[in-house]
Amino acid sequence: MSARYPVRRPTEHAALRAVSRSERPLPSVPALMAALLDANQRRDREGVCLTAHRVVRAAAPEVGE
Numbered sequence: 001m002s003a004r005y006p007v008r009r010p011t012e013h014a015a016l017r018a019v020s021r022s023e024r025p026l027p028s029v030p031a032l033m034a035a036l037l038d039a040n041q042r043r044d045r046e047g048v049c050l051t052a053h054r055v056v057r058a059a060a061p062e063v064g065e
Helices: 012-020 029-041 045-059
Strands: none
Touching: 029 045
16 A cells, blocks of 8 residues: 655754764774774774774864864
8 A cells, every 4th residue: 555645754964963963972092992903803894994983083073073
């Protein structure tokens, strides 16, 4: 059965606006560096990339803005 009107879903803009309303604290730089080393030892390229970006954001918050 198809609905007469499609189900409304949030747009990307609305989702980003909702996320930006609450500030989420980043983990400490030593914890992120430990996660980076762990991802590197496991040869997890995506994990290395994600944790490296989070280290930069935690060390210099003005970079992400």
